[in-house]
Amino acid sequence: MTAIHHNTPDLFALSDIHGPVLRPDDEGYADEVTGFNLAARHTPDVVVGATGTDDVVAAMRWAAATGTPVTVQATGHGANFPVDNGLLISTARMTDVRIDPAEGTATVAAGAKWRQVLDAAAPHGCAALTGTSTDIGVIGYTLGGGLPCLGRTYGYAADRVRSFQVVTPDGILRETDASHEPDLFWALRGGKGNVGVVTSVTFELLPLTRLVGGGIYCAGEDAEPLLRAWADWTPTVPAQMCTAFSLLRLPPLPTIPEPLRGRFWSRVAVAWTGDPDEGERLLAPLREAAPVVFDTVTEMDYTDVDQIYTEPENPLPARESCALLRELTPDAVSAFLAQAGPAAPAEYPLLLVGLRHMGGQLSRPAAVEDAICARDANYLLETVGVLAVAEAAALIETATATLHAAMAPYGTGRTMVNIHGRPGDERDRARAWTPEVYARLRRTKATYDPANLLRHGHTVTPVAAA
Incomplete structure (x- = not known):
């Protein structure tokens, strides 16, 4: 060579x-x-x-x-x-998935996707805490904490990790869990890829086969009554109800299915694990808030969970961002709609602007301490813009910054590392954690990666303990 x-x-x-x-x-x-x-x-x-x-x-x-x-x-x-x-x-070739029905766990190699885990677990009557798409890799999602579609009901995906197999930057293969190298185990659950390259993870599965899920779609012009109803409704629902409000400006592309293609929508995505009839009763105020164009909420196999958020199936150039919110007051709703609602310019560059309901199990401390710093948030603001033309990047960044500034009075000041978007300087990267967790993460990185070999992406710089 x-x-x-x-x-x-x-x-x-x-x-x-x-x-x-x-x-x-x-x-x-x-x-x-x-x-x-x-x-x-x-x-x-x-x-x-x-x-x-x-x-x-x-x-x-x-x-x-x-x-x-x-x-x-x-x-x-x-x-x-x-x-x-x-x-x-x-690690895309490392796709092995092993289910242990007796233990109720899955052991998953570094390149496996959630779809492979669901397909392997379903015959055993089990499911896993996937996000909004099963096409996403298990490891990267879990290292960032993992915000599941059913997070309010079951907590973060990282909360259910039993152990990791990880190669640290010194080239040593290590097994870590709550009892073995606990600082390493802590950093791998919410600290992203700062301390090593994970080759496999073992986590607990859920005894779950069915749920009620889908979307309630209204015209984008009806966003205000739907959002205000949702904002009033979310504090009243039990933890089994997991929902997100989104504004979707979908281009007229053949990869987008009809009737969504080429239209502006307001939507509430729904995932409910309780009694189906009770779920229908709870959803009634949302269905009455604005004219419903179509409604896909139905009882489904958990393996069909992708039908809830209908994430893109094909690769695309995208910019994403997020911010954690403490509250969604009427003033916060007004600020959100003023930036991204129906009155926004026709060429508004963000494909998706959403608000995810947090709380429930997402607000409770993990049984084993981890580096996730989103437990004090009641909502998550998220945006996605597609770089369809050369000028799109600047337009997306401007729209995103303006929206975040408008929502800052209602926020915690932090982000979630997996949805943070393109990381900026050290101060910007640090927003994914509290100051205390960020400082501990830097010390842990100094132990396992003192030369800062893992320096690309959303990483932190190592610093030795005083």
């Missing part, structure tokens, strides 16, 4: 890896580095397509010996930050 440009160290040291080891000029490189979010175009000096734990260990030992920065990617849904140097480890 010839030498790598950009002064990358000789790759002969990676010859023991079973998967492909590719540089920018090699065939297959572009496919290997491209993730779901096309907004981040990765150009690392070398990419390793890991086929198993041994490949990750070898890659990390090489990185440690050469001082090469490391990035990890499974599906690339969270690829908000382009990588332009160093080593990228792709």
Whole structure:
């Protein structure tokens, strides 16, 4: 193999890896580095397509010996930050899923998606705490805490983790749980990819096969009565009711199904785990708030959970952001609608502007302490913009910043790391945690990654304890 440009160290040291080891000029490189979010175009000096734990260990030992920065990617849904140097480890080939029905657990390899977990667990009468799409990778989602579709009912996905297998930047494979290297275990549940490359996770499953889910869709012009009804209604519902209000401005693309395509919608997405008849009674005030154009809320198998939020199925270039809110007062609703509601310009650049109801089990402390810092929020503001044209980035950033400024008086000042969006400077990245948790995360990183090899994406800088 010839030498790598950009002064990358000789790759002969990676010859023991079973998967492909590719540089920018090699065939297959572009496919290997491209993730779901096309907004981040990765150009690392070398990419390793890991086929198993041994490949990750070898890659990390090489990185440690050469001082090469490391990035990890499974599906690339969270690829908000382009990588332009160093080593990228792709775990997409590591898709093993093992269900233990007796223990009620799943052990999942680094590149597996939630769809694979649901399909493996369903024959055993079990489900997992997936997010709004089952196409997302299990590991990255869980490392960021994991905000489930049923979060109010069951808490964060990270709350149910039993153990991790992780390769730390010194190239050592470690097993960690609440009793073994507890600081490492703490940081891996909500601290994102700051302390190591996870090769597998074991977590508890739910004895759940059915739920009531779907969406109540009204015209976007009816957003105000629907949102005000939802804001008044959410504090009254039990924890089994998980909902989100969204404004959807959908382009006329053939990949978007009819009748959603090319229209402006206000929607309440619903996931309810209680008695179906009780759920229908609870939803009545929302259905009466504004004319319903169509209603997809129905009893379904849990494996059909993607029908609730109808996330995009194909890769696209997107920018996302979020902010945690303490309250949703009438003034907060007015501020939200003034920025993103029906009176916004016709060319408003945000595809989705949403408010997720938090609280319930999401507000309760974890049985084992973790790094999640969203338990004091009652709502989550989230936005998505698609970079359809060259000018879109600036328009999306302006609209997002203006909306966040308007909602700041009602916020906690923090974000969730998985939906934070493109990380900025250190002060911006720190908003995903409280000052105390951020300081502890930096100290833990100094223990496991003192050279800051894991420095791309939403990472923190290591600092030794005083």
